[in-house]
Amino acid sequence: MKTILVTGSSKGIGYAMVKSLAAQGHQTILTGRTAEQVVTAQRELSQEGIKTDIYVLDILNEAQIKSAVEYVDKHYGKLDxxxxxxxxxPNAGNSEFANLDVIRETIETNTLAPYRMIQAFLPLLKKSHDARIVNVSSKMASLSSMNGGAPGYRLSKTALNAVTKIFAHDLAPYGISVNSICPGFVKTQMGGPTATREPEEGADTACWLATCEKSPTGKFFHDRKEIAW
Ligand SMILES: NC(=O)c1ccc[n+]([C@@H]2O[C@H](COP(=O)([O-])OP(=O)(O)OC[C@H]3O[C@@H](n4cnc5c(N)ncnc54)[C@H](OP(=O)(O)O)[C@@H]3O)[C@@H](O)[C@H]2O)c1
Structure with missing residues (x-):
């Protein structure tokens, strides 16, 4: 049984990840920035016989990240x-007239906050014998097929992929794997109703990387297959 924390998991793909991992018997920590949503998500899972721990965590809030680390340390002593x-x-507009403040906000949430989460949880990850980090990215981040549109999102996720590569290299001596995944075009609040995949399908590759026997590292995956950066 692994101890697994998923950010932004009171809905969407993150919720599907917690549901799948907790149903497999792992100790999950469902987190989100709204207490009410986090408690509601836990209750919904409980009604299906699935147990998860919860913690209110806004990944832009450094104090909450610090408290979350203390909580996980106190209750579990490590993070796997x-x-x-x-x-x-968010819509920053097209590249020519894009609002740079919106782009900056997007990078804060999609790139720097995951970076800070890794830094903050590193002492607890180092206490695991088989620690793993999975960064949820997007094919829209791939430089090999980079296109126009959504400049803030693309920049933030391409930079997140760089975070993956950098930490995969630097944490290799500790045996900690770090990978990026793309969930595909998923029916969530972000993906909208015209998306082609269910949240469970979007969650699958991250759940696989979290639990497979021997994790690869420094790679980018979609549907359990390596894809180009
Ligand atoms: N859906 C797609 O088609 C698609 C495609 C490629 C990649 N992705 C990626 O997949 C991941 C999950 O997306 P989704 O489709 O499940 O979207 P979603 O339904 O909009 O869920 C996003 C989650 O992130 C949370 N969040 C946002 N800012 C946060 C913050 N500062 N602190 C904590 N939580 C925060 C949201 O919390 P609130 O409920 O409080 O807003 C929500 O729970 C994202 O990284 C997204 O970029 C999605």
């Missing part, structure tokens, strides 16, 4: 898997 799932997709 950190899934940086929380993300935003």
């Amino acid at each position: 898997v950190l899934i940086n799932n929380a993300g935003i997709f």
